[in-house]
Amino acid sequence: MQELIRRRSRAGFVGRAAERSAFRANFDTAPDDERHRFRFHVHGNAGVGKTFLVRELEQIARERGALTAYVDDSAGSVPEAMAEISRQFAAQGRRLKDLDRLLAAHRERRHEAELAALAALEAEAEENGRPSAGGRLVARAGVVAAGMVPVVGPLAGLLDSDQLAEGADRLRETLVARFRDHEDLQLVLAPEQVLTPVLLRELSDAPAPWIVLFLDTYERTGPYLDPWLHTTMTTDRHGPLPATTVVVTAGQRPLDTSRWGGLADFVTDLPLAPFTETEARGLLAAKGVTAEPVVEEVLRLTGGLPVLVSTLAESRPADPDDVGDPSATAVDRFLKWERDPARRAAALSCALPRWLDGDVFRAAADCPGEDAEAVYDWLRSLPFVTDRDGGRLRYHDVVRAPMLRAERRRSPRGWAERQRRLARAFREWREEAGAGRDAGELWADETWRELRLAETYHLLCAGDRDALAQALRDFVPACDAGAGVAARWARALLDAGQDADAEATAHWGRDLTAALDTEGITTALGLLLRHAALDAPTQARARLVRGDELRGEGAYAQALAEYDQAVALDPELAPAYRHRAGVRGELGDHDAAIADLDRAVALEPGNAWYLALRGEHHRIARHDAEAIRDLTESIRLDPAAEFPWASRGATHARAGDLEAALADLGRALDLNPDYAWALARRARVWRAMGDSARQLADLDHALTLTPDWPWARCERGDALRAAGRDEEAVADLNIALTLDPAYTSAYASRGASLTHLGRHAEALADLNRAVELRPGYVWALCRRAVLHAAMGRLDEARADVARVRELDSEAVERFSDTDRAVLGPVLAG
Structure with a gap:
């Protein structure tokens, strides 16, 4: 069948x-x-x-x-x-026999786990004299929190964080005691890790x-x-x-x-877009619907949506009257079976917002309070109203668009007033959500942004005089909040222009959307700067955001030019100085970066982040006293920020104050245990203190968090080499050089480990590459001198030693006894 x-x-x-x-x-x-x-x-x-x-x-x-x-x-x-x-x-x-066997074991073990968790809970309840009502739910919570099933469906609304935590802790304790076999435990807690290799193996066969x-x-x-x-x-x-x-x-x-x-x-x-006219006609013809007036009516009512085309075609209409009155609007069609005028009016009014929840429904629908909940439940049940994003309802476009046209044409003034009423409601909610916060915080808040966007859309639909200019000004911070937010803002302009038949608004929406889709935020803001009447502060902010985008693309020269224009347009724009400092730092000009941060700090003297950044640039520039000063003040202003603690710890480490360095880096890691940079820096302190075990532990943790970090890979490679684990060192250094093929010290370190492993030809190639990249690299020259001597190339070894003496007269004295034994004839000469 x-x-x-x-x-x-x-x-x-x-x-x-x-x-x-x-x-x-x-x-x-x-x-x-x-x-x-x-x-x-x-x-x-x-x-x-x-x-x-x-x-x-x-x-x-x-x-x-x-x-x-x-x-x-x-x-x-x-x-x-x-x-x-x-x-x-x-x-x-x-048949996938092995997989079926494991799946059966997984189901059995999971069932045992749920029963075990429930039994443990009931035993505890009996012991404490408490009833066990709801125990099965808490046991189930443990299964969810342990990752055995996703938190979806009715269960998601029944579990709170305390239940999840309680259930997870109880379940883990029970399972560890119950399942002695590691595979059984994994089948419960991480079934994919056990099942997937078996699936892949059987697929291969x-x-x-x-x-x-x-x-x-x-x-x-x-x-x-x-x-x-x-x-x-x-x-x-x-x-x-x-x-x-x-x-x-x-x-x-x-x-x-x-x-x-x-x-x-x-x-x-x-x-997949709705059917083209040709495709829709083909579907209708396949169902025997070919009469042109009927076809045109179906196309008009459905907008090409396949499910609606197919639904109307199934009844095999032979006359336009069978589809619906040819003069009737799509609204009449979609509400054809609803006779209650209050419900019909609510459905039409609720087409005006782009999305609905209970609050928006009450603001949009002219519905008596006692009937509102029932009407809202009815509205949610309509086939063209869907729940797309967690409780918010949306009309399908093919239904909403004709409803909007009908309402706007029926009463243009009434349309505008209802749009203003919705804008006022969204403004009240926005102001309530934003109370007591600055603009930067607000634009980072998705809830506040959505309310602002809805307010803007309704003002544009109402045709308010300043609405388009304000929407274009708001497009700048929307871009600063990310490409997704910018796209939503441009789309709102396009929607408002089409829904209100406002060509200027629709034109801006189309152009900004096209610019974002094809070139990105930089191009979209360029369009805005060229063609919109923006005041100087808004232009400066747009230049700042363009600079950030260009910086992210590695176009540093263009980014600097944008930041220069930003500060020229608005000399009080502190973030422009801060961001320009970042580019200058990345280009190695830390003195210029510090000068920019001086200006940013002068504009916002209580900004802990600006002080921390200036302290970091001082640290990189080896201005240790200034770095300690700025970082200490940043910590005083914001002691819960981990970055200044870590930066000050690194500064102490370079100055040789290892105890202070450990204290600061430890505090940074107390605040953020997964702070990879602080872990790698603390590893250097452990190295200086001769504690290789703790050094490797911190580097292992850092690389677990950031496996694609070349510097940490190289650091661990050095640590492994120092511990005599050269094979493992080479593995880490291979990864570091794959991630960064120009990593000079990684070539030198790998060359040293390859030397210890007796792979002299490969070692020489690496050391040659290190010296090629950095001709004055004393350590690499020393390693190459030892390698040349070990290979019997005494003239090349002498040349390397001579070069080392030119660069660092004391370096030769630092050769180890082992190196001296190899270099004996060279040093004697």
Whole structure:
């Protein structure tokens, strides 16, 4: 039956030709071909046809002989998703026996864990004479807090932080005592780590030419599947994934660029928009709807949304009257069955806000208090009203747009007044949220920003005289808050322009959105600076934000030019001096950076952060007394900030005051135990005190936190070399040089370890590279002199020693006895 249903559905499949073609062509390119893609991501709004397309892609994959599995939000965790994959593979003749065995053990162990936690709780309650009501919930809380299941569904609203903490602590204690076998414990606490290697191993043994996994409803499953998928596809933590594997994900949102942004060459993005007119007509024709007046009416009412086109087509309308009165508006269509005038009026009024919650509903709807809750519940049940972001309701665009047009045309003055009323409500909430805070804090607060944005949108829709100018001024701090916030601001301009038929506003929205999409914040602000009438302080702030963007891209000269213009436009803009100091410091001009920070501190003398930054630049410039002065004052103003403690500790360390250095760095780490820079600096103090065990412990911790930090890798490589662990040292130094191929001291250190390992040719190449990068590098010259002598190249050794004497006359005296034994003939000569 299922197969027959699939066949009939496929026979009626219309549209998405480009998406199907791209997916089909991928099977014609080998995995090692640069054109091959390992992941496809389908995304678009609800109703756009994602699941229908995914099912079509699954059939295409099967036609190519692929082993396939389809998983949606019925799988509530990674193990459940694996179980579904295994079940579907078995139905295709490929059983994953080892995985099934472990999944069964996982379910059994998890059940035992829940029972054990409950039993422990009930025993404790009986011992203390307390009732055990709610005990099962707290036991379940332990399972959630331990990471065995995601916090989703009804459970999420029932558990508070105390229950989670109590349950997690109790469960861990119980499990450690109960499960002596490490694998059993891991199956409960970290099942993915046990199950995934087995899944990958069995996939590698699968006889199929392709393996294709389809993960649907990704807006719900992504929070727990996406990190696992990223680790599995891009790292070897769980073992090799067969190169013939293709993953298709489908959800409402695009890919998480913070996780997948650097992997664009391996992913095909398939954004789904509503059907084009041609595609919609094709679907209607496939359903036998071909009469032109009927087709036009369907197209007008649906906006091309596949789910609505398909729904209207299913009734096989033969006349426009069957679809709806040709002269009727889309509003009449979507509210066709609602006869209660109060509900109809509320539905129309609530189309005005871009989003709704209970408070916005009461501000928008003219609804008596006693009826408001019932009407709101009814509104939430409407098929075109969806809960998209945690409690906020949104109308679907194809419904909201015609409602807005109808309301604006019915009463232009009434439209404007209702928009102003909503703007006033959002302003009151915004002012309440922002009371007692400065502008910088407010723009960092998402709640406050959303209220400000909503207020701005409604003022633009009302056509207030200064609304557009103020919205453009606000676009500058929106850009400072990040690209996502800037995009939302530009989109609000575009929406307001379209919804209120205000072309100037829509024009700005289109241009700013296009600039952000194609070039980014720098270009969007350039557009604003060229064409908007901004006052000098706003221009200065825009220049500051542009400078920050350019600095982030490494365009330091252009960033400095922007900061120069910012301070020229507004000499009192302290952040411009601070940010310019940062660029100058990165360029190595710490004296100029200090001068800029002098100005910033003069403008804001109580700013602890500015003082800390100036102290750090003094430290780097070796102005130790000034550094201690600034850092001490910063600590006095803000003793809970870890940065000045760490910087002052590093300053004490260089001055040789190791006890003071340990105290300050220890305080920084008390405030932030995962402060990698402070750990690495404290490791240097331990080295100076001869405590190699603590030195390595701090470096291990730092690298656990920041594994891609070249400096810490090099530091640990040096520490391992000093401990005689040269193989491990070389491994760390290899990573450091992969991360930073121009890291001079890493070449020298690796050369020294390779010398100890007897790999003289490789050691000489590294030491040569270090000296090439830094011709006056005394330590590298000393190591090379010893290596030359060990290789019998006495003339080269003499040349290196002579060069060392030129650079540092005392360096030769610091050779160890072992080095002197090797250099004997050279030093004697």
